[in-house]
Amino acid sequence: MAMEEDVSNDVLLVLVASIIVWGGLGIAIARWKWRSPWLGFALGALLGGIGVLVFVLWPRGGWRCPRCAERCRPDAKVCWRCQWTYGVQL
Numbered sequence: 410m411a412m413e414e415d416v417s418n419d420v421l422l423v424l425v426a427s428i429i430v431w432g433g434l435g436i437a438i439a440r441w442k443w444r445s446p447w448l449g450f451a452l453g454a455l456l457g458g459i460g461v462l463v464f465v466l467w468p469r470g471g472w473r474c475p476r477c478a479e480r481c482r483p484d485a486k487v488c489w490r491c492q493w494t495y496g497v498q499l
Contacts, residue, residue, distance in 0.1 A: 428454045434461050443470040443483055 435453025436446045438461060452460035471480050472495065474488040481488050486495050 427457065431457045431461060435464055438464050442467065 432450040432454035435449035435451070437449070438453075439446045439449025442464070444464075444467070449464055452464050454460075456463070469480055471483045471485075473480055474491060474493050474495075476493045477488060477491040479488060479490045481495070487493065488495070
């Protein structure tokens, strides 16, 4: 009986540790890709390495500057490279 409890505790510990590790890796990749950290954690925690791989292959968020074609953050109003103002028509 005690042996079964030890095995179930070990399995639970490994499961929780893998959720934390894969979820944390998913958060790090999501922040690097300018995506929601919650989505990164969910993909990493639920799908493990496959979810993290999907998130790595997912295109980066944001908008592309029409002047210099640089990828800019989704919340940016001005291109960091050429200073083009987003949303202003001349």
